[in-house]
Amino acid sequence: MDLFLQQIFNGVMLGSTYAIVALGLTLVYGILQIPNFAHGHMYMLGAYVCFFLITVVAIPYWPAVAVTAAFMAGGGVVLEWLAYRPLRHESPINSLIAALGALIVLENGVIALWGPQGHRIGNPFPAVFDVLGITMSGQRLLVIVIGVALMLLLQLFIKKTTLGSTIEAVAQNQEGAMLVGINVNLVSSLTFAISTGLAAVAACLVAPIFMISPSMGAMLGMKAFIICILGGLGSVPGAIFGGLILGLIEALGGGYISSAYKDVFAFGALVLILAIKPTGLFGKEVQGRW
Amino acid sequence: MVTWLQEKWFYVVIMALALIVPFFVPNRYIFQIIIMSCLFAIGALSLNLILGYTGQASLAHGAFFGIGAYGVAILTTTLGWSFWAALPVAALSSAFLGLIVGIPALRTRGAYFAIATLCLGEIVVLVAGNWTGLTGGQNGIVGIKPPDAIPIPMIGEISFQSQTSQYYLVLAFLLLTIFIMHRLVYSLKGLTFMAIRNNEVLAEAVGINTTKAKLLSFVVANFFAGMAGGIYASLISSISPSVASLKITFDFLLYVLLGGAASLAGPILGAFALPVLMEYLQFLHGYQMIVFGVLLVVVIIYCPRGLMGGITNLLAKINNKRMGS
Numbered sequence: 001m002d003l004f005l006q007q008i009f010n011g012v013m014l015g016s017t018y019a020i021v022a023l024g025l026t027l028v029y030g031i032l033q034i035p036n037f038a039h040g041h042m043y044m045l046g047a048y049v050c051f052f053l054i055t056v057v058a059i060p061y062w063p064a065v066a067v068t069a070a071f072m073a074g075g076g077v078v079l080e081w082l083a084y085r086p087l088r089h090e091s092p093i094n095s096l097i098a099a100l101g102a103l104i105v106l107e108n109g110v111i112a113l114w115g116p117q118g119h120r121i122g123n124p125f126p127a128v129f130d131v132l133g134i135t136m137s138g139q140r141l142l143v144i145v146i147g148v149a150l151m152l153l154l155q156l157f158i159k160k161t162t163l164g165s166t167i168e169a170v171a172q173n174q175e176g177a178m179l180v181g182i183n184v185n186l187v188s189s190l191t192f193a194i195s196t197g198l199a200a201v202a203a204c205l206v207a208p209i210f211m212i213s214p215s216m217g218a219m220l221g222m223k224a225f226i227i228c229i230l231g232g233l234g235s236v237p238g239a240i241f242g243g244l245i246l247g248l249i250e251a252l253g254g255g256y257i258s259s260a261y262k263d264v265f266a267f268g269a270l271v272l273i274l275a276i277k278p279t280g281l282f283g284k285e286v287q288g289r290w
Numbered sequence: 291m292v293t294w295l296q297e298k299w300f301y302v303v304i305m306a307l308a309l310i311v312p313f314f315v316p317n318r319y320i321f322q323i324i325i326m327s328c329l330f331a332i333g334a335l336s337l338n339l340i341l342g343y344t345g346q347a348s349l350a351h352g353a354f355f356g357i358g359a360y361g362v363a364i365l366t367t368t369l370g371w372s373f374w375a376a377l378p379v380a381a382l383s384s385a386f387l388g389l390i391v392g393i394p395a396l397r398t399r400g401a402y403f404a405i406a407t408l409c410l411g412e413i414v415v416l417v418a419g420n421w422t423g424l425t426g427g428q429n430g431i432v433g434i435k436p437p438d439a440i441p442i443p444m445i446g447e448i449s450f451q452s453q454t455s456q457y458y459l460v461l462a463f464l465l466l467t468i469f470i471m472h473r474l475v476y477s478l479k480g481l482t483f484m485a486i487r488n489n490e491v492l493a494e495a496v497g498i499n500t501t502k503a504k505l506l507s508f509v510v511a512n513f514f515a516g517m518a519g520g521i522y523a524s525l526i527s528s529i530s531p532s533v534a535s536l537k538i539t540f541d542f543l544l545y546v547l548l549g550g551a552a553s554l555a556g557p558i559l560g561a562f563a564l565p566v567l568m569e570y571l572q573f574l575h576g577y578q579m580i581v582f583g584v585l586l587v588v589v590i591i592y593c594p595r596g597l598m599g600g601i602t603n604l605l606a607k608i609n610n611k612r613m614g615s
Binding site: 106233280 | 404
């Protein structure tokens with residue numbers, strides 16, 4: 001039972017980070033209908049910026065997280081502007097190539113700057129709590145708390161503020177949004193800023209738990225995609241539930257079944273779900289370009 | 291419209307050039323790159339069928355390439371088969387697996403199909419890395435023989451030890467692939483594929499069985515991917531799970547889309563142009579990949595239909611100028 005609860009805890013922790021990263025991806029897809037395959041690599045860059053700020057600039061953890069989030073939000077805007085905006089009216093598969101180009105630049109740029117080996121950020125909250133037989137490290141609890149807070153804040157922002165509503169409006173009907181005077185370019189930039197900023201915060205939060213390396217983005221980016229597809233592309237609740245489901249499948253699969261094959265189960269589960277419901281759990285009928 | 295791209299003599303010249311290539315290569319290294327480009331052109335052409343003509347972005351193409359490679363590797367080393375028996379079996383296995391996974395996966399559309407196939411591809415890589423008894427795990431399989439010599443009565447035999455002979459072997463398979471793709475694409479089936487790409491709902495409405503057509507395209511594409519993988523394993527002599535990885539898929543994808551999707555020349559052009567470009571970027575050392583990535587973005591922005599599209603546009607412009615003056 002203890003093992004079970006422990007795995008659930010770890011699964012929720014993993015799932016929260018997955019959900020935050022997937023949320024950004026699903027927002028971008030909702031607005032631009034492009035698969036931003038470079039998203040995981042922006043997450044990776046976020047972890048390195050945080051690492052740089054803490055070790056070289058030597059500022060404390062929280063300011064480093066804030067600066068990283070702001071910097072990467074700007075990075076997201078630049079990425080959209082340079083690589084995706086010129087391709088908006090082309091086939092989405094072309095955006096995929098632009099994304100591949102961007103992720104090659106990001107991964108190799110980080111390798112050129114920091115080398116291919118992994119790095120570690122010192123744990124800012126080393127305290128360990130023992131609740132109901134589950135060992136909870138401060139940092140892991142923090143990931144869950146901040147993760148949930150970010151999800152709630154994002155939901156409030158989209159549903160309750162005018163600026164947030166513009167995002168939803170563009171996602172629902174781009175031409176309609178233009179007709180009522182929404183600047184679609186500005187909304188695209190804003191969405192990329194939020195999306196990349198969220199990924200950067202997630203990266204900063206888990207960086208003290210796991211090692212950071214140039215290849216960390218590729219796997220996470222892929223998982224975030226799987227989550228979005230699992231939940232239905234463009235669906236916010238889908239991304240949150242998808243993230244938690246994948247986190248739990250991985251933690252429980254790794255704990256109880258073979259850890260070598262745990263990803264096989266995760267990927268297999270996705271293929272199975274898509275075979276039964278081809279538009280994902282929360283997805284509507286695909287009308288779009290891709 | 292540009293005329294010489296459609297003239298027969300143009301292709302005869304290209305063919306003649308391809309045949310005399312072995313007499314002009316400066317060294318073994320360059321020769322190897324040319325051979326691999328021919329081989330990867332087969333893979334790119336087959337991805338082009340499902341992606342370029344049918345409009346379904348299969349991200350499991352590298353995995354099917356890997357299945358063909360493992361098929362030939364296992365059949366020729368563990369079971370001691372001849373390459374010529376192993377290759378069709380490996381390619382057919384790849385096609386058959388494509389059929390099995392295509393039935394559920396092709397129910398999905400667009401990005402969903404891309405991700406479903408991406409997952410299937412990852413499963414293949416994970417199984418290849420963990421099923422040690424069959425695949426040798428992470429170490430893979432070593433000591434795969436080059437293709438067996440073909441005996442010819444009276445004259446002797448054609449052996450495939452030298453680079454020149456391997457080049458002609460791959461060239462022959464490339465020509466076979468081009469021939470079959472050409473026949474397929476310019477048939478009624480090819481039109482069906484393109485109808486699905488342009489508008490699947492409309493295609494269904496005019497009475498096309500879209501599921502069956504997509505499945506056919508997927509299976510044929512995977513057959514050729516498996517065939518290319520099988521030849522690859524035999525020429526390169528050792529393989530590991532990376533042969534089925536997403537990197538191979540992305541390479542094929544780049545060849546097709548940068549070369550020019552939905553044309554027969556485009557993917558071949560891409561399969562040659564990109565490795566050559568990489569060679570020219572060698573002098574940049576650590577920054578080679580960064581420049582490559584930037585070039586990808588620039589090319590796709592300025593030539594959205596790939597190099598082939600760019601060339602056609604350019605020639606059309608020149609033609610127009612000439613007409614005007």
